[in-house]
Amino acid sequence: MPAYNAAKTLERTYIEIPTDLVDEVVLVDDCSTDETVSLAKKIGIKHIVVHEKNLGYGGNQKSCYDYALKLDADIVVMLHPDYQYSPKLIRSMASLLSEDIYDIVMGSRILGKGALSGGMPFYKFFFNRLLTFLENVIINQKLSEYHSGYRAYTHDVLRKIKYHKNSNNFIFDNQFLVQAHFYKFRIAEITCPTNYSKDASSINLIGSLMYGIGCLITAVSYRLHQLKIRKSPLFLDHFKIS
Numbered sequence: 001m002p003a004y005n006a007a008k009t010l011e012r013t014y015i016e017i018p019t020d021l022v023d024e025v026v027l028v029d030d031c032s033t034d035e036t037v038s039l040a041k042k043i044g045i046k047h048i049v050v051h052e053k054n055l056g057y058g059g060n061q062k063s064c065y066d067y068a069l070k071l072d073a074d075i076v077v078m079l080h081p082d083y084q085y086s087p088k089l090i091r092s093m094a095s096l097l098s099e100d101i102y103d104i105v106m107g108s109r110i111l112g113k114g115a116l117s118g119g120m121p122f123y124k125f126f127f128n129r130l131l132t133f134l135e136n137v138i139i140n141q142k143l144s145e146y147h148s149g150y151r152a153y154t155h156d157v158l159r160k161i162k163y164h165k166n167s168n169n170f171i172f173d174n175q176f177l178v179q180a181h182f183y184k185f186r187i188a189e190i191t192c193p194t195n196y197s198k199d200a201s202s203i204n205l206i207g208s209l210m211y212g213i214g215c216l217i218t219a220v221s222y223r224l225h226q227l228k229i230r231k232s233p234l235f236l237d238h239f240k241i242s
């Protein structure tokens with residue numbers, strides 16, 4: 001769980017995690033100014049990493065995955081601690097990976113009809129659809145959305161993708177997905193309800209704009225790299241000069 005000021009929703013999220021299936025819960029606190037860390041200790045989360053300064057959503061995930069790899073996890077599920085995504089889907093997501101049908105599972109808010117009724121602001125919905133369309137065309141994929149924060153990865157995916165090269169900001173998730181496509185990992189999507197309650201954290205308008213531009217830059221970088229026109233450090237391992 002990448003956490004930032006998640007005290008209002010952390011416990012609600014944590015108690016819904018299926019503990020019969022999940023071996024370890026890791027929380028990385030990104031220098032929250034609320035009670036996130038003391039609450040995490042109180043409710044019994046064993047693995048807590050605290051950043052001394054705020055690195056951002058991507059920087060937080062880097063620490064999460066480093067820690068998960070140190071624990072030698074087979075399957076790693078990123079779950080936002082703001083109760084935006086239901087922890088009850090972990091079982092379904094993990095089973096697609098454990099059966100070796102897929103390498104990555106995305107919880108998609110766009111498959112199905114729940115995004116707007118779940119409270120997603122209309123402008124986020126609109127740009128989600130537009131960016132998804134453009135990204136699918138540019139990178140030649142067929143995903144229902146690239147912007148969900150509910151994801152499960154196998155150990156191999158986290159070993160292969162050099163995520164430390166990615167941004168420390170929100171664009172991290174998008175870069176990761178395009179890298180996954182580059183390395184030809186098998187990506188599944190399952191439908192997932194979303195909950196934009198007043199307690200859930202949400203990226204602001206400026207952040208959303210920067211994110212949108214970053215998505216397009218990432219997709220175009222991928223295409224240029226693949227065509228061997230311009231190298232991108234995101235995929236550098238695989239760049240071969242012909």
Ligand SMILES: Nc1nc2c(ncn2[C@@H]2O[C@H](COP(=O)(O)OP(=O)(O)OP(=O)(O)O)[C@@H](O)[C@H]2O)c(=O)[nH]1
Binds near residue numbers: 006054084149
């Ligand atoms: N905003 C923010 N969130 C962080 C940071 N580090 C970790 N997070 C966590 O990352 C999660 C995602 O942040 P949100 O602001 O909700 O962004 P989002 O869910 O991708 O976007 P929305 O769909 O608009 O909610 C939250 O659960 C935060 O607790 C940080 O530096 N800033």
Ligand SMILES: [Mg+2]
Binds near residue numbers: 202203
């Ligand atoms: Mg959110």
